[in-house]
Amino acid sequence: MMDVSLCLRQPFWMVDSTRMRATSNFRWLLSTFILLYLTNQVNSQKKGAPHDLKCVTNNLQAWDCSWKAPSGAGRGSVYEVCIENRPRSCYRLGKTNTKIPTLLPGDHEITINPIHDFGSSISKFILNEKNVSFIPDTPEILNLSADFPTSTLHLTWNDKGSAFPHHSNVIWEIKILRKENVEAIKLLTYNTTLNGQDTVHHWSWTSDMPLECTTHYVGIRYYIDDSHFSGRKEWSDWSPLKNVAWSVDPDSQANVFPQDKVILVGSNITFCCVTQEKVLSAQIGSTQCPLIHLDGENVAIKIYNISVSASSGTNVVFATKESMSGTVIFVGYPPDIPQKLNCETYDLKQIICTWDPGRPTALVGTHNTVYTLFESFSGKYVRFERVEVPMNESYQLSFQMLPNQEIYNFTLKARNPLGQSESTILVNVTEKVCPRTPTSIKVKDINSTAVSLSWHLPGNFANINLLCQIEINKPNIIQELRNVTIKGVENSNYLVVVDKLNPYTMYSFRIRCSSETFWKWSKWSTEKQYLTTEAIPSKGPDTWREWSSDGKNLIIYWKPLPINEANGKILFYNVSCSSDKNTQSLSEIPDPQHKAEIQLDKNDYIISVVAKNSVGSSPPSKIASMEIPNDDLKIEQAVGMGHGILLTWNYDPNMTCDYVIKWCNSSQSKPCLMDWKKVPSDSTQTVIESDQFRPGVRYNFFLYGCRNQGYQLLRSVIGYIEELAPTVAPDFTVEDTSADSILVKWEDIPVEELRGFLRGYLFYFEKGERDTSKMRGLESGRSDVKVKNITDISQKTLRIADLQGKTSYHLVLRAYTNGGMGPEKSMFVVTKENSVGLIIAILIPVAVAVIVGVVTSLLCYRKREWIKETFYPDIPNPENCKALQFQKSVCEGNSALKTLEMNPCTPNNVEVLETRTTVPKIEDTEIISPVAERPEDRSDAEPENHVVVSYCPPVIEEEIPNPGADEAAGTSQVIYIDIQSMYQPQAKPEEEQEPDAMGGAGYKPQMHLPITSAMEEAAADDDLDKTAGYRPQANVNTWNLVSPDSPRSTDSNSEIVSFGSPCSINSRQFLIPPKDEDSPKSNGGGWSFTNFFQNKPND
Secondary structure, eight states, rough: OOOOOOOOOOOOOOOHHHHOOTTTTTTHHHHHHHHHHHHHHHHHHHHOHHHHHHHEEESSEEEEEEOOOTTTOOOOOEEEEEETOOOTOOOSSSSSEEEEOOOOOSSSSEEEEEETTTOOOEEEEOOOOOGGOOOOOOOEEEEEEEEGGGTEEEEEEEEOOGGGGSEEEEEEEEEEEETTTTEEEEEEEEEEEOOOSSSEEEEEEESSSOOOSOOEEEEEEEEEEEOOOOOOEOOOOOOOEEOOOOOOOTOOEEEEESSSEEEEOOOEEEEEEEEEEEEEEETTTTTTEEOOOSSSTOEEEESSOOOOOOOOOOOOEEESSSSOOOOOEEEEOOOOEEEEEEEESSSSEEEEEEOOOOOOOOGGGSSOOOOEEEETTTEEEEEEESSOOTTTEEEEEEEEEOOOOOOOEEEEEEEEEEEEEEEEEEEEEGSSSSOOOOOEEEEEEEEEEEEEEEEEOSSSOOEEEEEEEEEEEEEEEEEEEEEEEEEEESOOOEEEEEOOOOOTTTTEEEOOOOOETTTOOOOOOOOOEOOOOOOOOOOOOOEEEOOTTTSSSEEEEOOOOHHHHHHOOEEEEEEEEEESEEEEEEEEETOOOEEEEEEOSSSSSEEEEEESSSSBBBEEEEEEEOOEESSOOOEEEEBBBTTTEEEOOOOTTOOOEEEEEEEEEEOOSSSSSSSSEEEEEEOEEEEEEEOOOTTOEEEEEEEEEEEEEEEEEEEEEEEEEEEOOOSSSSEEEEEOOSSSSSEEEOOOOHHHHHSSEEEEEEEEEEEEOOTTTOOOGGTTOOOOOOEEEEEEEOOOOOEEEEOEEEEEEEEEEEEEEEEEEEEEEEEEEEEEOOEEEEEEHHHHHHHHHHHHHHHHHHHHHTHHHHHHHSSSSOOOOOOOOOOOOOHHHHHOOOOOOOOOOOOOOOOOOOOOOOOOSOOOOOOOOOOOOOTOOOHHEEEEEOSSSSOOOOOOOTTTTTTETTTSSOOOOOOEEEEEOOOOOOOOOOOHHHHHHHHHHTHHHHHOOOOOOOOOOHHHHHHHHGGGGTSSOOOOSOOOGGGGGOOOOOOOSSOOTTOOOOOOEEEEETOOOOOOOOOTTTTTOOOOOSGGGGGGOOOOOOO
């Protein structure tokens, strides 16, 4: 802050108080003075002093300082401004601002004194550069122009750098506004430097919206960053706005911008329609877009991340009510950097440069990529323009070679409306030679093993050497490549000699060439086939001999010579047999025949075979007919490996010529010969291979050694190239069966079906019936399947023991080799019955039954009392029963039946007994009350006295008191089964028996007993109320002994009758009359089932 100090001046009209006072008014004057002084001070405070001094600079060369005038100051106020320590430091101003030169760094005192302004004070300010603001002058735009096709604004202005004393950095802010309402859309910065001179700056900006769409405005301001100035630095004011606008054609209906624009894939782009009509819709391709309203009826659309367009472009359409307007855009990529740029020459006349364009640009026609090949040393260039190129085709340009120039520096430039790229290469053409394809190949004979080869190669190669490669092919032989270096010539015809060929061989030749420094081979020429001329056969045929099966003829075999040994077409063979005494020959045996048969004796002969072609005869092949016997010969076995079989033997120095191995199929008839092979005499092994070998076929191999011109059989081997599993199972039969064993026998499998060396048999057996036993999982180790492995292949029988008699067994036999398990053959066999086992099976159950019976009897005897008490307890004798008690009045002096007193009960059914002769059987009837059954006429018809017996069926095991018994027993449990009459029935007159007998068919509720009249009368009144009980059914004499339902007396002569008492069907119990001394003895016989289990003592 500025320090301001105020100074007060004394009033000039003040006088010395000593002159004016008087002694009398001294105090009055002093008071007046004080009052005036205070009034003056108040007026001074109301006027004030200059304040708020501020200084700014526009160019750092002068400071523009201003302050605020004191309050109350008039327009004509004059100020005196003084600057400390400055020449001519004070000057007067009639305004409140002034420009002062730039002050040195540090504090400076400035005094501002209002002159002729009564009551104002002097202001002092401390001014420093740090308190000064640096605000540049407002910039001015010199020019604003528009490039409408590219939507680019071009801006120019002057920085007026000469007004500033130092070099400084300047930051410019450029604001861009759009539409009539001046809407800011962009604020950009631009950096420059002040260099002490006025400089005009140019700046361009491309709008995302076409400039034709709406008016664009531009304003600028700047900020100077001067490192020498320590005060505050501020932005300048904005310059006045400049604008550009599209001139609308009033006659046109609508215009769409931009027109035919080429844009980059993924860009954002704005399209607008300048029109006087209202736009209803807009779309790009088939996609509708929202409208953005601009000035008037103008509208725009914004497309984001636009995709690749078709080759014909993408349509953008705006539709109004009356018409449609639009444009076409092309969306693609800038050219990729050319890849795999390569420059080479085919003929040292032209340089061919090829490249891969890389990523397709998706632009065609006039927007396609233009390539230019520029050579920097010569300054020449060639241009390549192509409307359309397939995707995978390389581009190429031809550049004419310059005389005496070998090194070329090429730059390939690619350019399209979206950008450009380039690629360079430095080439020495003599090292980048790739000749064209050789043509016109010719072959000529030199001899049977050499030819001359010539060809034509376009181009001028006189200054370099060529490296050519010749490919030589023979049928079924690996191709051979030969490289030759030749001097280049101008006429382009070349010749070489190819030697080391085989006579009478068809060769094919082809050629390719390159430079000696080698860059790239040319393409192969077409093949040229040629047959060399014939020569004499270089070797005699491979020969063998066999005696015929009868031993009279010698059959001579030979193999056709291979083409590299025949050296031509074999026309015929000559065969001769010579000995010390005899010579035979067979001439001109035609070529297809490769054997001859000659009848010879047992002498030793030397057989010679010669092959002949058009040029001459081969050296003779000789073999001896003699065969040395070998008594120590064993047949061995061998198995092949892969496609051959290995045979080995020990070295024998006595073998002077060679070894011969012959072989044949073992099933072939003699003489056995399929093929043979000769090996040198110093060999100890060989591998026999043949295309005729087949897996699973047995072959015989014979090794012969040559000694003194004779052959001796050294080894005989049977073998397989590969063993397979047998195709059939052994044929076996059952020779014998017993109760515990089976004897089986089988036959050998034929060699053709065995297909390997037999290693054994597997015999399986298990219990099982036919059509039910399924021997599955034979090798799975099932416990119910027994397996026997027979490894002795000479064994042809097997006895299976420990079997069960009369049991069916399932037998299976299989053979196996190293090649696998053969099929199975099965059979079902039933063993014989075992008689000893049957006897034992019968005796064991019988013995067990006897032992069980004896043990059971012993146990029953020892426990007989317990069994009797448990199952058959003693039944008491009814005669000993005291349960029935009669009244003394009835019993005393009267032997008649007494009334039986029982507990009241409701009877169920009554079983009625009948006499056998005179009385019909009484049917079961319902029990009728005694009162209801007593008719009045009955008493009239039967005037005699009688006793009514009440009866209730007693309950089994009922406790009955017996007061008349001995003192030993108080109560007893009695079961009543049957009773014997203790009274002797009285005979009745016959006339009275008839009605009773006729009436016996029904139930008789009363039983009439002959008793005395005194007793009857005495008991009539007492027993009247007891007649409601049960009464016996009939007269006693009507109960017959022979009744089938009544018990019989044991004494047939006695007249004492035993009768069965009527009883309940449920209870099956009988009334027991009281025992009387005169009553007959019961024999204990009863008809109940329980009588069989009761004891019958006489007591």
